[in-house]
Amino acid sequence: MSLATQSIDRAAVTDADLIPALRDRWSPRSFDPTAEVQDDVLSTVLEAARWAPSAMNSQPWRFIVAKRGSASFAKIHAALMGFNKVWADSASVLLVALTETEDAEGKARPWAQYDLGQSVNSMIVQASAEGLHAHQMAGFDAEQLRASFDVEAHLAPTTVVALGYLGAADALPEVLHEREIAPRERKSLADIVLVQD
Numbered sequence: 001m002s003l004a005t006q007s008i009d010r011a012a013v014t015d016a017d018l019i020p021a022l023r024d025r026w027s028p029r030s031f032d033p034t035a036e037v038q039d040d041v042l043s044t045v046l047e048a049a050r051w052a053p054s055a056m057n058s059q060p061w062r063f064i065v066a067k068r069g070s071a072s073f074a075k076i077h078a079a080l081m082g083f084n085k086v087w088a089d090s091a092s093v094l095l096v097a098l099t100e101t102e103d104a105e106g107k108a109r110p111w112a113q114y115d116l117g118q119s120v121n122s123m124i125v126q127a128s129a130e131g132l133h134a135h136q137m138a139g140f141d142a143e144q145l146r147a148s149f150d151v152e153a154h155l156a157p158t159t160v161v162a163l164g165y166l167g168a169a170d171a172l173p174e175v176l177h178e179r180e181i182a183p184r185e186r187k188s189l190a191d192i193v194l195v196q197d
Protein backbone atom coordinates (compact mmCIF):
# COMPACT_ATOMS: atom_id res chain seq x y z
CA MET A 1 0.00 0.00 0.00
CA SER A 2 1.30 3.43 -0.88
CA LEU A 3 1.29 5.87 1.99
CA ALA A 4 1.13 8.75 -0.49
CA THR A 5 -2.22 7.64 -1.82
CA GLN A 6 -3.45 6.53 1.58
CA SER A 7 -3.21 10.09 2.83
CA ILE A 8 -4.98 11.50 -0.25
CA ASP A 9 -6.64 14.76 0.77
CA ARG A 10 -10.30 14.73 -0.18
CA ALA A 11 -11.49 17.29 2.37
CA ALA A 12 -14.23 19.54 1.03
CA VAL A 13 -13.06 22.86 -0.35
CA THR A 14 -15.64 25.03 1.35
CA ASP A 15 -16.61 28.70 1.18
CA ALA A 16 -16.96 28.80 4.97
CA ASP A 17 -15.27 26.89 7.80
CA LEU A 18 -17.05 23.64 8.66
CA ILE A 19 -16.57 21.45 11.69
CA PRO A 20 -13.83 18.88 10.90
CA ALA A 21 -16.22 15.89 10.89
CA LEU A 22 -18.18 17.49 8.03
CA ARG A 23 -15.21 18.96 6.20
CA ASP A 24 -13.24 15.69 6.20
CA ARG A 25 -16.15 13.38 5.35
CA TRP A 26 -16.18 11.90 1.89
CA SER A 27 -17.23 8.57 0.38
CA PRO A 28 -14.21 6.43 -0.52
CA ARG A 29 -14.25 3.15 -2.36
CA SER A 30 -10.77 2.30 -1.08
CA PHE A 31 -11.07 0.77 2.37
CA ASP A 32 -8.23 -0.89 4.26
CA PRO A 33 -9.07 -4.61 3.85
CA THR A 34 -7.19 -5.52 7.03
CA ALA A 35 -8.63 -2.88 9.37
CA GLU A 36 -11.28 -3.67 11.96
CA VAL A 37 -13.67 -1.30 13.67
CA GLN A 38 -13.50 -1.80 17.43
CA ASP A 39 -16.77 -2.60 19.19
CA ASP A 40 -16.76 0.61 21.25
CA VAL A 41 -16.27 2.73 18.13
CA LEU A 42 -19.07 0.87 16.36
CA SER A 43 -21.33 1.38 19.36
CA THR A 44 -20.57 5.11 19.37
CA VAL A 45 -21.41 5.41 15.69
CA LEU A 46 -24.70 3.53 16.21
CA GLU A 47 -25.47 5.71 19.24
CA ALA A 48 -25.25 8.77 16.98
CA ALA A 49 -27.81 7.14 14.66
CA ARG A 50 -30.05 6.41 17.63
CA TRP A 51 -30.11 10.03 18.79
CA ALA A 52 -31.16 11.55 15.49
CA PRO A 53 -34.33 13.64 15.41
CA SER A 54 -37.46 12.21 13.77
CA ALA A 55 -41.08 13.16 13.11
CA MET A 56 -43.10 12.64 16.34
CA ASN A 57 -39.96 10.97 17.70
CA SER A 58 -41.07 7.88 15.76
CA GLN A 59 -37.47 6.69 15.19
CA PRO A 60 -38.39 4.73 12.06
CA TRP A 61 -34.89 3.38 11.50
CA ARG A 62 -33.57 -0.13 11.90
CA PHE A 63 -30.12 -1.49 11.11
CA ILE A 64 -28.49 -4.78 10.20
CA VAL A 65 -24.83 -4.46 11.17
CA ALA A 66 -22.25 -6.95 9.92
CA LYS A 67 -18.50 -7.11 10.40
CA ARG A 68 -16.29 -8.33 7.56
CA GLY A 69 -15.85 -12.09 7.84
CA SER A 70 -19.32 -12.72 9.26
CA ALA A 71 -22.09 -14.63 7.49
CA SER A 72 -24.24 -11.49 7.53
CA PHE A 73 -21.49 -9.48 5.82
CA ALA A 74 -21.37 -12.10 3.06
CA LYS A 75 -25.16 -11.91 2.63
CA ILE A 76 -25.13 -8.11 2.35
CA HIS A 77 -22.19 -8.17 -0.02
CA ALA A 78 -23.95 -10.75 -2.20
CA ALA A 79 -26.88 -8.34 -2.63
CA LEU A 80 -24.73 -5.43 -3.87
CA MET A 81 -24.94 -4.55 -7.53
CA GLY A 82 -22.43 -3.45 -10.19
CA PHE A 83 -19.23 -1.77 -9.07
CA ASN A 84 -20.39 -1.73 -5.45
CA LYS A 85 -19.65 -5.44 -5.32
CA VAL A 86 -16.09 -4.82 -6.49
CA TRP A 87 -14.98 -2.36 -3.81
CA ALA A 88 -17.28 -2.82 -0.80
CA ASP A 89 -15.83 -6.16 0.33
CA SER A 90 -12.86 -4.26 1.81
CA ALA A 91 -15.04 -2.32 4.23
CA SER A 92 -14.77 -3.29 7.89
CA VAL A 93 -18.54 -3.19 8.34
CA LEU A 94 -21.51 -3.37 5.99
CA LEU A 95 -24.72 -2.02 7.41
CA VAL A 96 -28.23 -2.15 5.97
CA ALA A 97 -30.38 0.87 6.88
CA LEU A 98 -34.07 0.00 6.87
CA THR A 99 -37.05 2.35 6.95
CA GLU A 100 -40.04 1.49 9.10
CA THR A 101 -42.64 2.60 6.58
CA GLU A 102 -45.76 2.05 8.77
CA ASP A 103 -46.61 2.37 12.43
CA ALA A 104 -47.97 -0.50 14.58
CA GLU A 105 -51.53 0.22 13.33
CA GLY A 106 -50.47 -0.04 9.69
CA LYS A 107 -50.64 3.73 9.14
CA ALA A 108 -48.06 5.09 6.70
CA ARG A 109 -45.19 7.15 8.11
CA PRO A 110 -44.78 9.90 5.47
CA TRP A 111 -41.52 11.23 6.90
CA ALA A 112 -39.89 7.88 7.58
CA GLN A 113 -37.34 7.96 4.77
CA TYR A 114 -36.43 11.53 5.66
CA ASP A 115 -35.91 10.43 9.26
CA LEU A 116 -33.80 7.43 8.25
CA GLY A 117 -31.60 9.74 6.17
CA GLN A 118 -31.06 11.97 9.18
CA SER A 119 -30.18 9.00 11.32
CA VAL A 120 -27.67 7.68 8.78
CA ASN A 121 -26.19 11.13 8.38
CA SER A 122 -25.70 11.45 12.15
CA MET A 123 -23.99 8.07 12.06
CA ILE A 124 -21.71 9.12 9.23
CA VAL A 125 -20.73 12.43 10.79
CA GLN A 126 -19.92 10.63 14.06
CA ALA A 127 -17.97 8.04 12.06
CA SER A 128 -15.99 10.86 10.46
CA ALA A 129 -15.21 12.29 13.90
CA GLU A 130 -13.95 8.81 14.91
CA GLY A 131 -11.55 8.73 11.95
CA LEU A 132 -13.73 6.31 9.99
CA HIS A 133 -15.08 6.70 6.50
CA ALA A 134 -18.53 5.73 5.24
CA HIS A 135 -19.93 5.14 1.77
CA GLN A 136 -23.67 4.87 1.25
CA MET A 137 -25.10 2.74 -1.54
CA ALA A 138 -28.44 2.55 -3.29
CA GLY A 139 -27.06 -0.03 -5.72
CA PHE A 140 -28.24 -3.27 -4.11
CA ASP A 141 -31.04 -5.80 -4.50
CA ALA A 142 -33.55 -4.96 -1.76
CA GLU A 143 -35.61 -8.10 -2.34
CA GLN A 144 -32.52 -10.28 -1.99
CA LEU A 145 -31.74 -8.60 1.33
CA ARG A 146 -35.34 -8.98 2.44
CA ALA A 147 -35.18 -12.71 1.75
CA SER A 148 -31.67 -13.20 3.19
CA PHE A 149 -32.55 -11.59 6.52
CA ASP A 150 -36.23 -12.46 6.68
CA VAL A 151 -37.06 -8.75 6.86
CA GLU A 152 -40.59 -7.96 8.03
CA ALA A 153 -42.99 -6.39 5.51
CA HIS A 154 -43.20 -2.99 7.24
CA LEU A 155 -39.41 -2.55 6.99
CA ALA A 156 -37.81 -1.48 3.71
CA PRO A 157 -34.07 -1.93 3.05
CA THR A 158 -33.23 1.63 1.90
CA THR A 159 -29.45 1.98 1.76
CA VAL A 160 -26.38 -0.09 2.48
CA VAL A 161 -23.51 1.73 4.22
CA ALA A 162 -19.88 0.62 4.04
CA LEU A 163 -17.85 1.68 7.09
CA GLY A 164 -14.12 1.38 7.53
CA TYR A 165 -10.71 2.97 7.45
CA LEU A 166 -9.22 4.50 4.35
CA GLY A 167 -7.15 2.23 2.12
CA ALA A 168 -4.91 2.89 -0.86
CA ALA A 169 -6.66 4.45 -3.84
CA ASP A 170 -4.26 2.77 -6.24
CA ALA A 171 -5.39 -0.67 -5.06
CA LEU A 172 -8.66 -0.03 -6.92
CA PRO A 173 -9.29 -1.12 -10.52
CA GLU A 174 -8.60 1.71 -13.01
CA VAL A 175 -12.19 2.91 -13.49
CA LEU A 176 -12.79 3.12 -9.75
CA HIS A 177 -9.41 4.71 -9.15
CA GLU A 178 -10.35 7.52 -11.53
CA ARG A 179 -13.55 8.15 -9.59
CA GLU A 180 -11.65 8.02 -6.32
CA ILE A 181 -9.37 10.89 -7.27
CA ALA A 182 -11.80 12.94 -9.41
CA PRO A 183 -12.48 16.47 -8.14
CA ARG A 184 -15.34 16.68 -5.66
CA GLU A 185 -18.03 19.08 -6.80
CA ARG A 186 -21.09 20.76 -5.41
CA LYS A 187 -23.71 23.18 -6.68
CA SER A 188 -23.17 26.71 -5.47
CA LEU A 189 -25.19 28.22 -2.64
CA ALA A 190 -26.77 30.50 -5.24
CA ASP A 191 -28.09 27.38 -7.01
CA ILE A 192 -29.60 25.75 -3.93
CA VAL A 193 -30.87 28.65 -1.81
CA LEU A 194 -34.01 29.77 -3.59
CA VAL A 195 -34.87 32.62 -1.25
CA GLN A 196 -32.73 34.23 1.43
CA ASP A 197 -34.20 37.41 2.86
Ligand SMILES: Cc1cc2nc3c(=O)[nH]c(=O)nc-3n(C[C@H](O)[C@H](O)[C@H](O)COP(=O)(O)O)c2cc1C
Binds near residue numbers: 027135139159
Ligand atom coordinates in the same frame (compact mmCIF):
# COMPACT_ATOMS: atom_id res chain seq x y z
C1 LIG B 1 -28.71 7.52 -1.05
C2 LIG B 1 -27.33 7.39 -1.63
C3 LIG B 1 -27.07 6.35 -2.53
C4 LIG B 1 -25.78 6.19 -3.05
N1 LIG B 1 -25.51 5.10 -3.84
C5 LIG B 1 -24.24 4.86 -4.24
C6 LIG B 1 -23.92 3.64 -4.90
O1 LIG B 1 -24.75 2.74 -5.11
N2 LIG B 1 -22.62 3.45 -5.27
C7 LIG B 1 -21.64 4.39 -5.03
O2 LIG B 1 -20.49 4.14 -5.37
N3 LIG B 1 -21.93 5.54 -4.37
C8 LIG B 1 -23.20 5.79 -3.96
N4 LIG B 1 -23.48 6.93 -3.24
C9 LIG B 1 -22.40 7.89 -2.92
C10 LIG B 1 -22.58 9.21 -3.66
O3 LIG B 1 -22.26 9.03 -5.02
C11 LIG B 1 -21.69 10.28 -3.00
O4 LIG B 1 -22.13 10.54 -1.70
C12 LIG B 1 -21.70 11.59 -3.80
O5 LIG B 1 -21.11 11.40 -5.06
C13 LIG B 1 -20.97 12.71 -3.09
O6 LIG B 1 -19.65 12.33 -2.80
P1 LIG B 1 -19.06 12.45 -1.30
O7 LIG B 1 -19.95 11.62 -0.41
O8 LIG B 1 -17.67 11.90 -1.39
O9 LIG B 1 -19.11 13.88 -0.91
C14 LIG B 1 -24.76 7.12 -2.71
C15 LIG B 1 -25.04 8.16 -1.80
C16 LIG B 1 -26.30 8.28 -1.26
C17 LIG B 1 -26.55 9.39 -0.25
